[in-house]
Amino acid sequence: MNIAIIAPEKFEFQDLVCIDIALRSRSLDRVQMFAEPAGGEDGQLEFACLGAAATVEVQVKGSESALDLAKLASHLAHFPDRKGEGTLLDRLIQDERRFALFVISGRCVDAVSSFLIKRMPEDILQRSVSAPSAEAFRRDYSRALGTLAEDGTTLWQTRHAHLIKTAAEIDQAALRSALGRVLILEQQTSEDVQTRIMNTLAELGVPTGSAAHAIGEMRARVQGAKGDRIDVLASICDVIERHAPSTMRPSDYVSRGLEDQMLAGLLASHVLLLSGSPRTGKTFTARELASKLQVKGYEAKECFSVLEASRFLLDGARAWRVAILDDPFGGTHPVPNSAQELAQLKDLVLRANATKLLIVVQAKDRIFGVFNTSSLSGARLRSHAWVDLDAHSAELATKLWRDLGSRGKVSSVLYQSVLDAFGGGEITL
DSSP states (O other): OOHHHHHHHHHHHHHHHHHHHHHHTTTSEEEEEEESOTTSOSEEEEEEETTEEEEEEEEEEOOOSOBOHHHHHHHHTOOOTTOSSOOHHHHHHHOTTEEEEEEESSOBOGGGGGGBOSSTTTTOOOOOOOHHHHHHHHHHHHTTTOSSOSSOOHHHHHHHHHHHHHHHHSOHHHHHHHHTTEEEEOSOOHHHHHHHHHHHHHHTTOOHHHHHHHHHHHHHHHHHHTTSOOOHHHHHHHHHHHHSOOOOOOTTOOOOSOHHHHHHHHHHHSEEEEEESTTSSHHHHHHHHHHHHHHTTOEEEEESSHHHHHHHHSSSOOSOEEEEEEOTTBSSSBOTTHHHHHHHHHHHHHHOBTTEEEEEEEEHHHHHHHHTOSSGGGOOBTTBOEEETTOOOHHHHHHHHHHHHHTTOSOHHHHHHHHHHHHTTSOOO
């Protein structure tokens, strides 16, 4: 494989690692992420911990060969461009709040396994390195450039002398401290990192169908920021804001305690039918469920006709979607041709699948009229039964009343009186 093929893959891996670390560290205090800062490595994470500034310099290594102590020494002996001093190890020695993170595709041999971490940024911690390990590293570090200069340049000779001098003169305690801030994430590939980014974007509400495009935009932002002190995390967050739709979750929603059960049913059968009397919270419940799916990467839309819901779900897009079909048979007034709506809805129900979910919301009176029945059990849609939200429990009634009280909507005397009545089973909602 030639360099023209390798280089794009290498840079893609670096870009993705930079994005992944920025996203995983976004909750840190005063956090910033820089791509290839001048005089630095492939990336640099800066944040505040316990009020003090901390820095993590990131090197990305796409080679699948095993990482041993000699290779680690070589990585830490990386000099700034055209400089004969100021290696990554030098910077670790000079700054006790500085860490080095190596993200590698290969595996670590046993001799360097103590540097491994599993979580980022949780594992950015000072570690203990044994004296024998430090001494073994010292020997490898002095030989990091080899024994013969390829071209005999003055720069090579200067660098070689610097490594030998550092290895000979560094105090063991300082070396062990510096090595205690060396961290390694092993067996990382572009595919692994991209999958992790996709999962993070889904958690942040970016629809599955938009995630690849969003990552492409993020990579462009990272590439444009290389070499300059531009915080790429701010740019990444800007991309997310443009791709993540606003959540459907109602601001004052009070949980019924059944949402997880209803969501599991929807994911299993691909269709959820919600009914009840007017103002029982049918649409609010549907929006709450849809917002949970948005976090999983679904696009969500509230539709007001079967045709609109069909177009949204079945337009040929590969995106994962959930449609809320609100009052397909009419709200205050019935729709003109309810039989046609019912036939179209039956067809749509059959076509729902794991990536195209359907939540139908309809008041009982319209259901009874369209299905010519007096009970929800007589109004099944294919194999799907309606969930009756009129079945309020005393626990839900108490939750609703407590919520009203917490927002100052009722007087304290009335609030306590009704709360006691709920507790004693004297009244229900």
